[in-house]
Amino acid sequence: KRGWIEVICGSMFSGKTEELIRRLNRAKIAKQKIEIFKPTIDKRYHEEDVVSHNANSIRSTPIGFAQDMLLLGGSCDVVGIDEAQFFDEGLPEVCAKLANSGVRVIAAGLDMDYLGKPFGPMPALMAVAEYVTKVHAVCVQCGDIANYSYRIAADEKQVLLGETDSYEARCRHCFKEGMKRK
Ligand code: ADP
Ligand code: MG
Numbered sequence: 001k002r003g004w005i006e007v008i009c010g011s012m013f014s015g016k017t018e019e020l021i022r023r024l025n026r027a028k029i030a031k032q033k034i035e036i037f038k039p040t041i042d043k044r045y046h047e048e049d050v051v052s053h054n055a056n057s058i059r060s061t062p063i064g065f066a067q068d069m070l071l072l073g074g075s076c077d078v079v080g081i082d083e084a085q086f087f088d089e090g091l092p093e094v095c096a097k098l099a100n101s102g103v104r105v106i107a108a109g110l111d112m113d114y115l116g117k118p119f120g121p122m123p124a125l126m127a128v129a130e131y132v133t134k135v136h137a138v139c140v141q142c143g144d145i146a147n148y149s150y151r152i153a154a155d156e157k158q159v160l161l162g163e164t165d166s167y168e169a170r171c172r173h174c175f176k177e178g179m180k181r182k
Pocket of ligand 2: 016017018051052082083
């Protein structure tokens, strides 16, 4: 059995979770053994389920450290990971271990934080992945393709869990304009 790593990245509302669920459901149809992990930090909608903004959902296992995936994930055909940006820097190595042992790893996560900076373990994971898919949202200001998650709320910590009340998808131009006014 041969494994590999797929990354699905993009801004908030770009459809990362939707795309992850789509790929995992297809693996399920093919009767593959799958396991979905998410960091315990993400409690936005549901303690256990992975839920997209258009309310698709799939059962998942919340874990505290990337390492925790090895035990359950090692015996799977496919391992899905959502909100991968919130994991520790051990994530690329753990994904590589799983892939080396024959697991197809699909990780979805934000490539940039609200300042437009690379987010946590995502850049390193993207570097070692066989496939990287970048998905895009729609800029709520002008309708162009959105690549950035613009924070409306006035909080300055990197991790601020929130929804449409705290963030909006913006294109390069509208993101830059917004940051100027801050
Ligand atoms: P992500 O995991 O990347 O945050 P989701 O898969 O949870 O994204 O949600 C994608 C869905 O969000 C879209 O199908 C759409 O229904 C909704 N949505 C809300 N705001 C936007 C936006 N600005 N651009 C695109 N989709 C949006
Ligand atoms: Mg998501």
